[in-house]
Amino acid sequence: VNIDEIPTPALVVDLDLCKSNIAQMAAALPGPSLRPHVKAHKCTALARLQRGAGHPGFTCATIKEAEGLFDAGLGDDLFIANEVVDARRIGDLVQKGAKVMLAVDSEATIEAAASGGVEEVIIDVDVGMPRCGCDEDDAARLADLARSLGLRVEGVMGYEGHAVHIRDLPKRNDEVQKSAYALLRAHDLVGGKIVSGGGTGSYNLNSVVTEVQAGSYVLMDGDYGTMALPFDQALLVHTTVISVHKKGWAVADAGTKAIYGTPHIVEGGDVMFSSDEHLAFVPEHPVRVGDRLHVIPGQLDPTIALHKGMWVARGTKVVERWQVDLSGW
Amino acid sequence: VNIDEIPTPALVVDLDLCKSNIAQMAAALPGPSLRPHVKAHKCTALARLQRGAGHPGFTCATIKEAEGLFDAGLGDDLFIANEVVDARRIGDLVQKGAKVMLAVDSEATIEAAASGGVEEVIIDVDVGMPRCGCDEDDAARLADLARSLGLRVEGVMGYEGHAVHIRDLPKRNDEVQKSAYALLRAHDLVGGKIVSGGGTGSYNLNSVVTEVQAGSYVLMDGDYGTMALPFDQALLVHTTVISVHKKGWAVADAGTKAIYGTPHIVEGGDVMFSSDEHLAFVPEHPVRVGDRLHVIPGQLDPTIALHKGMWVARGTKVVERWQVDLSGW
Numbered sequence: 001v002n003i004d005e006i007p008t009p010a011l012v013v014d015l016d017l018c019k020s021n022i023a024q025m026a027a028a029l030p031g032p033s034l035r036p037h038v039k040a041h042k043c044t045a046l047a048r049l050q051r052g053a054g055h056p057g058f059t060c061a062t063i064k065e066a067e068g069l070f071d072a073g074l075g076d077d078l079f080i081a082n083e084v085v086d087a088r089r090i091g092d093l094v095q096k097g098a099k100v101m102l103a104v105d106s107e108a109t110i111e112a113a114a115s116g117g118v119e120e121v122i123i124d125v126d127v128g129m130p131r132c133g134c135d136e137d138d139a140a141r142l143a144d145l146a147r148s149l150g151l152r153v154e155g156v157m158g159y160e161g162h163a164v165h166i167r168d169l170p171k172r173n174d175e176v177q178k179s180a181y182a183l184l185r186a187h188d189l190v191g192g193k194i195v196s197g198g199g200t201g202s203y204n205l206n207s208v209v210t211e212v213q214a215g216s217y218v219l220m221d222g223d224y225g226t227m228a229l230p231f232d233q234a235l236l237v238h239t240t241v242i243s244v245h246k247k248g249w250a251v252a253d254a255g256t257k258a259i260y261g262t263p264h265i266v267e268g269g270d271v272m273f274s275s276d277e278h279l280a281f282v283p284e285h286p287v288r289v290g291d292r293l294h295v296i297p298g299q300l301d302p303t304i305a306l307h308k309g310m311w312v313a314r315g316t317k318v319v320e321r322w323q324v325d326l327s328g329w
Numbered sequence: 330v331n332i333d334e335i336p337t338p339a340l341v342v343d344l345d346l347c348k349s350n351i352a353q354m355a356a357a358l359p360g361p362s363l364r365p366h367v368k369a370h371k372c373t374a375l376a377r378l379q380r381g382a383g384h385p386g387f388t389c390a391t392i393k394e395a396e397g398l399f400d401a402g403l404g405d406d407l408f409i410a411n412e413v414v415d416a417r418r419i420g421d422l423v424q425k426g427a428k429v430m431l432a433v434d435s436e437a438t439i440e441a442a443a444s445g446g447v448e449e450v451i452i453d454v455d456v457g458m459p460r461c462g463c464d465e466d467d468a469a470r471l472a473d474l475a476r477s478l479g480l481r482v483e484g485v486m487g488y489e490g491h492a493v494h495i496r497d498l499p500k501r502n503d504e505v506q507k508s509a510y511a512l513l514r515a516h517d518l519v520g521g522k523i524v525s526g527g528g529t530g531s532y533n534l535n536s537v538v539t540e541v542q543a544g545s546y547v548l549m550d551g552d553y554g555t556m557a558l559p560f561d562q563a564l565l566v567h568t569t570v571i572s573v574h575k576k577g578w579a580v581a582d583a584g585t586k587a588i589y590g591t592p593h594i595v596e597g598g599d600v601m602f603s604s605d606e607h608l609a610f611v612p613e614h615p616v617r618v619g620d621r622l623h624v625i626p627g628q629l630d631p632t633i634a635l636h637k638g639m640w641v642a643r644g645t646k647v648v649e650r651w652q653v654d655l656s657g658w
């Protein structure tokens with residue numbers, strides 16, 4: 001099948017670019033020094049390519065992602081880098097033979113881990129982004145509590161999400177270093193072999209972590225695309241022009257249910273607005289009804305979560321279809 | 330099952346409020362004077378309730394929605410109120426016995442309809458929103474072209490999407506009337522028995538249409554909730570507090586993959602930001618890890634498109650689970 005024959009709107013992965021991103025990252029962060037975050041793509045086929053590049057473990061944001069990876073035979077080194085209040089489904093996975101570490105940042109989440117059958121936890125530390133993560137001063141106390149409940153404390157994590165999208169590299173680096181040293185201080189108090197953190201925007205800046213949790217590098221998006229990172233845009237939303245108005249605007253069939261964040265039209269054009277199934281824009285060059293356009297989504301992760309699958313292409317030829325099989329909760 | 334035992338994040342429909350919204354609208358616009366838009370909920374179970382309230386037809390935004398309604402036995406009066414470039418899947422539906430009218434606004438979409446096996450079209454007219462729809466002056470010519478290709482022209486549609494969200498009622502009414510009269514002028518030139526348009530924000534203002542395409546009224550959202558419409562918020566996103574920081578913020582487990590548009594926390598609280606799986610906020614009243622919170626999503630339609638199903642509750646009791654079975658394309 002030629003890529004221009006698939007129904008639109010559709011996610012299309014350029015397999016060669018995707019593999020080159022994976023190889024590039026595996027060269028920079030080989031083996032266990034990268035723990036790819038599957039929330040970016042929610043796709044076991046892609047996780048398998050990352051495993052094939054030598055990374056033994058995965059980072060998850062949801063229990064569903066961990067369950068899906070286990071079902072796909074990729075559940076031997078998982079880390080759910082997020083807090084949960086009911087850990088029983090994780091306990092079930094551990095019973096079945098999965099290895100799943102869980103982030104905790106409070107008495108309540110530690111107790112949920114212990115009572116739910118989790119065996120290994122990582123203390124999540126606030127390193128400057130106002131989201132999950134305990135205060136640095138509480139890390140040691142929480143680690144002690146976890147150990148007293150029979151949990152193995154494998155280390156610390158801290159995500160510098162406030163820093164990874166800063167475009168100015170020296171500023172980004174400053175913020176990443178501040179976070180990294182906060183995480184190191186917490187690790188000194190907590191112990192364990194793992195210091196986990198970082199993302200695509202800090203993969204080569206955060207040198208204190210033992211493993212980087214990057215995910216977006218594998219396909220990239222508009223936000224990361226402005227940051228001079230050595231990864232190529234390997235995913236596009238293919239869309240079809242369905243209406244051209246004589247007053248100068250046109251409409252393509254990829255709206256807010258197909259693209260999350262600001263759409264960037266590769267062929268050029270100023271976006272007017274997006275509605276559910278429409279992208280209204282003023283084209284840079286004349287377009288006709290039926291033309292195919294290619295859009296870089298502003299944000300990769302929630303864009304993929306809107307789709308059931310991705311077409312995989314080499315050049316103009318469809319070579320595979322990947323299911324987005326890790327979405328939901 | 331008690332509603333507080335379902336895993337979060339989750340869509341929860343209050344069945345009584347939902348049925349009351351449906352009854353309220355059916356009283357205002359009985360039978361064929363409402364053609365409920367299923368893009369709002371993408372759920373055949375809900376479409377069945379709307380059919381039960383006396384509305385014989387449905388509006389769709391995608392071919393997938395029409396296919397799903399047909400498979401559910403609800404395909405005897407469908408209108409795809411959107412342009413398509415490849416109509417063959419619609420032709421297949423018609424072959425199987427579905428009645429499907431299709432919007433067209435150009436030579437290309439009319440030719441696609443004819444060659445794809447569509448039998449009935451509606452001329453889509455620009456009534457002031459810069460999206461699909463032909464110029465008023467072109468409506469007659471396009472109707473002639475369609476008839477010359479053997480298509481039945483059933484009438485006109487025009488969606489006043491630029492007007493339906495105006496909060497000031499007199500201003501909204503003015504804009505709706507301007508659009509309505511543009512649509513009437515086009516109808517005079519085109520002919521046919523259908524004049525289709527309107528939405529939840531103009532359901533009682535647009536008196537020229539023979540059928541209103543409202544959809545959001547059935548569940549409502551934050552945007553429409555500010556407009557003093559006589560419909561209740563019948564859908565909430567249930568979420569669980571997973572982290573409480575001593576500096577004053579807290580985090581719930583419903584991020585951009587669960588809620589589209591600005592989240593409004595029913596229990597009170599200022600939203601700081603949403604990330605993939607997190608809603609960071611400053612609670613109005615103290616919260617604890619494990620507390621359940623209830624969120625009104627800013628925009629209903631794309632919020633539902635992020636979920637696979639909805640829990641249906643009466644009071645605190647789960648009575649049903651509805652699949653979001655019309656999503657995708």
